[in-house]
Amino acid sequence: MATVIQIKRSPATVAPATLKLGELAYTYGTGAQNNLGDRIFIGEGGVDSNGDANNVSVIGGEYFTNMLDHVNGTLTGSSALTSDANLAIDTINVGNHLTEGGEIRFNEGTNNGTNFIGLRAPNAVTGSKTFVLPDGDGTAGQFLKTDGTGNLDFVTVNQFISLVGDTGTDNYNTSETLNFLGTGGMTQTVTDNTVTVTATALTNANLDGSAGITNANLANPTTILGSSTLTLGATQTDIAGLTSLVVDDITINGQTITTTASNKDIDLTPHGTGTVIVPSGYEDRAGFTSNSLANKEYVDQVAQGLDTKPSCKLGTTANLTATYSNGTAGVGATLTASANGALVLDTQAGNVNDRILVKDQTTRTENGIYTVTTTGDISNPFVLTRSIPEDQPAELSGGAFVFVEEGSLNANNGYTFTHTGAPTFGTTNLDVSQFSGAGQINAGDALTKDGNRLDVAVDDSSLEVNSDALRVKALGVVNSMLANSTIQTAKIANPFINITDESSTAGRVYLEESLEFLAGEGINTIASANTIKIVGEDATASNKGVAKFKSENFLVTSGDVEIVTVDGGTF
Numbered sequence: 001m002a003t004v005i006q007i008k009r010s011p012a013t014v015a016p017a018t019l020k021l022g023e024l025a026y027t028y029g030t031g032a033q034n035n036l037g038d039r040i041f042i043g044e045g046g047v048d049s050n051g052d053a054n055n056v057s058v059i060g061g062e063y064f065t066n067m068l069d070h071v072n073g074t075l076t077g078s079s080a081l082t083s084d085a086n087l088a089i090d091t092i093n094v095g096n097h098l099t100e101g102g103e104i105r106f107n108e109g110t111n112n113g114t115n116f117i118g119l120r121a122p123n124a125v126t127g128s129k130t131f132v133l134p135d136g137d138g139t140a141g142q143f144l145k146t147d148g149t150g151n152l153d154f155v156t157v158n159q160f161i162s163l164v165g166d167t168g169t170d171n172y173n174t175s176e177t178l179n180f181l182g183t184g185g186m187t188q189t190v191t192d193n194t195v196t197v198t199a200t201a202l203t204n205a206n207l208d209g210s211a212g213i214t215n216a217n218l219a220n221p222t223t224i225l226g227s228s229t230l231t232l233g234a235t236q237t238d239i240a241g242l243t244s245l246v247v248d249d250i251t252i253n254g255q256t257i258t259t260t261a262s263n264k265d266i267d268l269t270p271h272g273t274g275t276v277i278v279p280s281g282y283e284d285r286a287g288f289t290s291n292s293l294a295n296k297e298y299v300d301q302v303a304q305g306l307d308t309k310p311s312c313k314l315g316t317t318a319n320l321t322a323t324y325s326n327g328t329a330g331v332g333a334t335l336t337a338s339a340n341g342a343l344v345l346d347t348q349a350g351n352v353n354d355r356i357l358v359k360d361q362t363t364r365t366e367n368g369i370y371t372v373t374t375t376g377d378i379s380n381p382f383v384l385t386r387s388i389p390e391d392q393p394a395e396l397s398g399g400a401f402v403f404v405e406e407g408s409l410n411a412n413n414g415y416t417f418t419h420t421g422a423p424t425f426g427t428t429n430l431d432v433s434q435f436s437g438a439g440q441i442n443a444g445d446a447l448t449k450d451g452n453r454l455d456v457a458v459d460d461s462s463l464e465v466n467s468d469a470l471r472v473k474a475l476g477v478v479n480s481m482l483a484n485s486t487i488q489t490a491k492i493a494n495p496f497i498n499i500t501d502e503s504s505t506a507g508r509v510y511l512e513e514s515l516e517f518l519a520g521e522g523i524n525t526i527a528s529a530n531t532i533k534i535v536g537e538d539a540t541a542s543n544k545g546v547a548k549f550k551s552e553n554f555l556v557t558s559g560d561v562e563i564v565t566v567d568g569g570t571f
Contacts, residue, residue, distance in 0.1 A: 008568040012037075016571045018052040019043030025571060031063030038063035095121065285389060309390060311403040312369060314345040315357035315410035324366045330425025331391045334373075335366060337381035343372060346407030350375055355387055357404055357415060359432035367430035368396060386425075393422035396430070522546070
């Protein structure tokens, strides 16, 4: 049911005698300019000694809204002026058709100024005429000119024209004849309103001085070599865009260097102690083939028959709780931590660009060699990305070997991948086994390791080592360790129940104590056996409690209260 709100109302055309502050009233008698019908009133301006508003003011009504009953932007008789979406009105008539022509006035901007600029029609007009203004402003000194059909435009009238030559100046009167003379191989031809200047013969004698023609006066002061623009008189240190270059009998074409002379060597001879160097990690590139240059380190490894990889700074000791993404067949594959926090492996923090051996994933396809791309913090998870080139199957084939440099358990240990052949990332299980290192024996749960010695870890409270034997320490067993016994309250670490109310105020009840339920404002409590009953009191003017609602003003349905009628009465 909708709520009905009725403000104070009257069929008359006069304002109410009094209103309370903020109270509304309406007259629905026919409104006109000379009465107050079809008006909305409000009490405002403070209150008097009787508690009534000081002023009863008109704030709206149908009389005013009827003035807005036309299409926006259309001039309508006896209605308000309203613009359309383009802030425009189709027509505005200025004047009252009495003794003087209509006038538009533009008041001055001075505070409290009384002066204005006015545009007014003649008192008598022989016929209707519309003048069309030009599209934009003219220049200084121009005036408006009509074409005889009402179209206006800006034009210039000059009596004198200033003439300035290489030598001499003059003022040309528009009533005089202006002559154009040609010398030094130049001729001038005048046809209608056009002066044509023609060079008949340009020689060195016609050039000013002996400095030569500047680039600005040349039609083609530049040339293009490859994709580089060469400027006359300028120095060019780099030339780009050449597809090939021939120097003596050496030809450079694309990525190929060849000789044109028969049976000639290509000699790379660095000066002094310099050598020919390939980039670091060059042998790990995807395009590395049997015909590629090889550095000494790679040759030494091949000679030893080892498929070694650059060492990793750290290695995992357990499964990383992270989400794996396989990238593009392993390229760009990532392990992203499932929660925010800094990366710590084998008791050491990882840094950006550290190489990490991941060998303990529950899903073994996620194992491999990674690089730290995000270390993680309180606001971000850590991210590991498969390292280059070990993100290529051929670079992580079975038998690949890698050392771990640091860590409590993995430092100085060597590990090998035991799968067969080149793997398919995301599908092949990448198992890792240790085959060398000081950490072949690790301390498990409740053990400590010192070199080659293993010791049992005890708390020295309930357990101890005595005479090379592990035993229960005297007085170290609590009641819970004893059969057919109960734990004393004093032996319980937390022998209480914490209680928090809606304001987060905390309370505490210890075992064997009583918890009391007290009645509050408008509430009664009753405890009986295992039951606590909370009963609401009826509300009064001085006591909060359960309220009742009158049916003529309120509708209550399934606990929902709806206001039916709010009636301001009549006047």
